[in-house]
Amino acid sequence: MSVPSHLNFYIDASRCIGCQACVQACTECDTHKGHSMIHLETVDRAHSTQTIPVICMHCDSPTCAEVCPADAIKRSEDGVVQSARKPRCIACNNCVLACPFGVPKMQVEFELMMKCDMCYDRSSVGLKPMCASVCPSQALFFGTREEIEALRPQAAPIDRFQFGNQTITTKVKMMGPKSVAGQRPEHIDVTAAMEEHAPPRSVSLGVLNGAR
Amino acid sequence: MSNPPSNLLPILDRFGPHVARSGPMRLATDAEPDRLVKTHCCFCGQQCGIQLKVKDNVVTGFEPWYDFPFNRGMLCPKGVKRYLQGAHPDRLLTAFKRDANAPEGFSPMGYQEAIARVAAEIARIQKAYGNSAMGVLSGASLTVEKAYLMGKFARVCLKTPYIDYNGRLCMVSAGAGNKKAFGIDRAANPWSDIPKAELIWISGANVAECAPITTEYVWQARDNGAKIIVVDPRITPLARTCDLFLPVKPGRDIALFNGVLHLMIEKGWIDRPFIEQFTVGFDKVAEHVASWNPAKTAEVTGIPERLIRQAAEWWGTAKTSFLMHARGIEHHSHGVQNVLGAINIVLASGRIGREGCGYGTITGQANGQGGREHGQKCDQLPGWRDISNPEHRAHIAKLWGIAEPDLPGPGVDCYEMFRKIDAGEIKGLISLCFNPMVSLPDNSFIARALGKLEFYVTIDFFMNETARHADIVLPGSLQEEDEGVVTQIEGKVIKINKAVECPGDARQDWKIVQDIAAALERPTGFTFDSPRAIFDELRTASKGGVADYSGITYEKIERQYGVCWPCYSESPDGKPIDHPGTPRLFEPNSWNPIAKGAGPYYFPDGKARFNVAPYTPPAEVTDAEYPLMLTTGRVVSQFLSGTQTRRIGPLVDQYPEPRIEMHPRLAETMGIKDGDWVTAESRRGDCTLRAMVVTTIRPDTIFIPYHWPGRKSANQLTISAQDPISKIPEYKVCAARVRKADGPPEWAGRLEPQQG
Numbered sequence: 001m002s003v004p005s006h007l008n009f010y011i012d013a014s015r016c017i018g019c020q021a022c023v024q025a026c027t028e029c030d031t032h033k034g035h036s037m038i039h040l041e042t043v044d045r046a047h048s049t050q051t052i053p054v055i056c057m058h059c060d061s062p063t064c065a066e067v068c069p070a071d072a073i074k075r076s077e078d079g080v081v082q083s084a085r086k087p088r089c090i091a092c093n094n095c096v097l098a099c100p101f102g103v104p105k106m107q108v109e110f111e112l113m114m115k116c117d118m119c120y121d122r123s124s125v126g127l128k129p130m131c132a133s134v135c136p137s138q139a140l141f142f143g144t145r146e147e148i149e150a151l152r153p154q155a156a157p158i159d160r161f162q163f164g165n166q167t168i169t170t171k172v173k174m175m176g177p178k179s180v181a182g183q184r185p186e187h188i189d190v191t192a193a194m195e196e197h198a199p200p201r202s203v204s205l206g207v208l209n210g211a212r
Numbered sequence: 213m214s215n216p217p218s219n220l221l222p223i224l225d226r227f228g229p230h231v232a233r234s235g236p237m238r239l240a241t242d243a244e245p246d247r248l249v250k251t252h253c254c255f256c257g258q259q260c261g262i263q264l265k266v267k268d269n270v271v272t273g274f275e276p277w278y279d280f281p282f283n284r285g286m287l288c289p290k291g292v293k294r295y296l297q298g299a300h301p302d303r304l305l306t307a308f309k310r311d312a313n314a315p316e317g318f319s320p321m322g323y324q325e326a327i328a329r330v331a332a333e334i335a336r337i338q339k340a341y342g343n344s345a346m347g348v349l350s351g352a353s354l355t356v357e358k359a360y361l362m363g364k365f366a367r368v369c370l371k372t373p374y375i376d377y378n379g380r381l382c383m384v385s386a387g388a389g390n391k392k393a394f395g396i397d398r399a400a401n402p403w404s405d406i407p408k409a410e411l412i413w414i415s416g417a418n419v420a421e422c423a424p425i426t427t428e429y430v431w432q433a434r435d436n437g438a439k440i441i442v443v444d445p446r447i448t449p450l451a452r453t454c455d456l457f458l459p460v461k462p463g464r465d466i467a468l469f470n471g472v473l474h475l476m477i478e479k480g481w482i483d484r485p486f487i488e489q490f491t492v493g494f495d496k497v498a499e500h501v502a503s504w505n506p507a508k509t510a511e512v513t514g515i516p517e518r519l520i521r522q523a524a525e526w527w528g529t530a531k532t533s534f535l536m537h538a539r540g541i542e543h544h545s546h547g548v549q550n551v552l553g554a555i556n557i558v559l560a561s562g563r564i565g566r567e568g569c570g571y572g573t574i575t576g577q578a579n580g581q582g583g584r585e586h587g588q589k590c591d592q593l594p595g596w597r598d599i600s601n602p603e604h605r606a607h608i609a610k611l612w613g614i615a616e617p618d619l620p621g622p623g624v625d626c627y628e629m630f631r632k633i634d635a636g637e638i639k640g641l642i643s644l645c646f647n648p649m650v651s652l653p654d655n656s657f658i659a660r661a662l663g664k665l666e667f668y669v670t671i672d673f674f675m676n677e678t679a680r681h682a683d684i685v686l687p688g689s690l691q692e693e694d695e696g697v698v699t700q701i702e703g704k705v706i707k708i709n710k711a712v713e714c715p716g717d718a719r720q721d722w723k724i725v726q727d728i729a730a731a732l733e734r735p736t737g738f739t740f741d742s743p744r745a746i747f748d749e750l751r752t753a754s755k756g757g758v759a760d761y762s763g764i765t766y767e768k769i770e771r772q773y774g775v776c777w778p779c780y781s782e783s784p785d786g787k788p789i790d791h792p793g794t795p796r797l798f799e800p801n802s803w804n805p806i807a808k809g810a811g812p813y814y815f816p817d818g819k820a821r822f823n824v825a826p827y828t829p830p831a832e833v834t835d836a837e838y839p840l841m842l843t844t845g846r847v848v849s850q851f852l853s854g855t856q857t858r859r860i861g862p863l864v865d866q867y868p869e870p871r872i873e874m875h876p877r878l879a880e881t882m883g884i885k886d887g888d889w890v891t892a893e894s895r896r897g898d899c900t901l902r903a904m905v906v907t908t909i910r911p912d913t914i915f916i917p918y919h920w921p922g923r924k925s926a927n928q929l930t931i932s933a934q935d936p937i938s939k940i941p942e943y944k945v946c947a948a949r950v951r952k953a954d955g956p957p958e959w960a961g962r963l964e965p966q967q968g
Contacts, residue, residue, distance in 0.1 A: 049452045
């Protein structure tokens, strides 16, 4: 069985409300029951309620697999990058350090790298992964390209990411605003974005400092 | 008499709250469940559909219910982990009696013996002091069947006027405001109208944390091009990316609504034809808001004038819109006026009763809607009837088989009941689904009042903080151990299905109440054999009332994924019909039993009412001694008084203990850093908690979530001032001050996070 090719995973961080439903539901998935593979990042709680859910992006050429000395990480033909195989994984942490998205988790108690496998037991039979099933904001969305285009006309899915000199294409897509011309942005330059300041769209209580 | 043991530790050891986590059976990945039960979440008013996995009479997990239209599989963290409340080590498996010799304060007793004792005490108290010396407290998390039964039990079995419910802390301001303006009290629109609106106005509602699934509807509206306005003293997760954020001073919402209406009138942004055809009272309101110019509005609300002008322009010129509010504007000593102010700007816009033009309050508790319709409220009879209305009284008395004069008159709100307990008028109390030691304001008064009761019996599945004061605790049922209906946020009646049997001596709450009636030798009217039988009587009782459920059946609910009331069993000319229910109220040509075709609103002339909503400041304004405003609310991982959610490990981990949110500008003046122990004080009490220093709150306001008990309770500080109409307490604003604490509180390191 494999994940049907018409079903895709889309992340829209602008929708995330930090409720942790994804984190809690991830622990209910049979492939890694009791352990959440989601990274729900709180960006800067002192100044914002912003949070960003990070699941495995399921890269076309997964860096985690490329750096694995034990060849423990497999990408199945449907493009899902699986958790490390227990008999092979030597818990060396290479994948944890190398993944540009910071996804794999070293489970010290099992001496095993575990990561999001898109709830393979569910997605491989056409069911939504747990996180995207429950996500109350649908920041995590699992469905067809036609559905996402109809539901989110102002956003475009992006699957190319630039980290310095490394270009990564992924199975999971990140929703970004369409450019002014309504064109789909080519890629997200992650390292360049790290230098940028918060977008002006962010709401702040600065209004209270201003004159009436 | 009813005081808990002074040493808390033995009672915590025996009864918790302890946290439950997934054990072997629930973690097993190869254990196929015996069955999946389609039902709903046990927590908030959205009532998300969920499938519970059941194995060996234990709920072992969940599977999303994708087909249920409201949430389509979506759940918040509470819904995801709710299954951990079942098979819980703290579960009450027998009745308990107060035992001064037991370190934990209680010893187990047989169920029949407990019922006999309860009946004997009720009989004794009523013989000595009269029927009205007994009081009943119930709750809006109960099914409609149980809520109906509790109202009937108080009036018919106990013959006391004193029943009220915890919806008093929740929905009553919205209810009273809607009744005054529309003649009916229900969200006017299905949530499917939200994504069809081009402007969403959210006042006093932390949607992302308190009604998380509603977030998706709001975001879908935004993705369809809508603008979003949020009015709140805090930048909530939903407010973070809204188009216009109005940082209102707690308790000043009515001033904002009046100011917006002022601008709408001045600029001609009102729907004159709608106002003339469908409403009355506009001129008086227009006259009243004439003085609410933007400068005055800005001064009172603390919102910059340009933002008020922007909000009024967007609201005034929108073609479609959805306005929603929640406890943020309702938990005030002028909560009803706030609601009326909100309704005034909706009516002036003419955007109601149509697709994509909506208004609604966001229901809090599971059955916050249905629980306020069928008679557990002190002034109400089933079908949203009025206990003071002779016609309504005669109708229900006849159905209940009693003489109309024997039906007690209106009682008092739940807080006033505690004042009556304190004054010695109410001597005995029965409670179900209510934890006032955590949920009522100024809770040291509540403890004092409970101590004066001659007899207190509570029905619960866990020993909650109020149950510790009881003489007898009867083991009740969890939501998944019973069936019945609940009316959710959209006014849609949905069906709770039984997944497992009650463990041990525990049994369904309605059986316990009927057992008490039988032991009192007053069984007439309390011999139902099933929730369905109760529902059938309720359908008849509600027939002809505003909240008409007579056309709803369990089967129709299942077939339609819920039925919105009113759902009639007869056409206006008296012929039996198969009515589908009423998803959207106030459609221009709609019929209702009050207007009888005169118009879409539930008054004899069919017209909606504008109501003058004068601004008054909060009951307690800030001064030099208490210069800050304290506001309280919820976090996403906890629910209400935490009786259930403080016993679920993963939810406790997510937000273990309450913290005091404050702005760095305030914190700096006292040398407070994030994570420091801080003491917050009001004229009623104090509590020492860790600081959470964030720029997402007004610098003149502090926020404490209220789910925790004892010395961690925000309600040690809150004020018991109440709205004069709805009697809702003013949880959302009182005067307070903070200082760096002298040291950690005495419980630090001694009690687990969820305990208190």
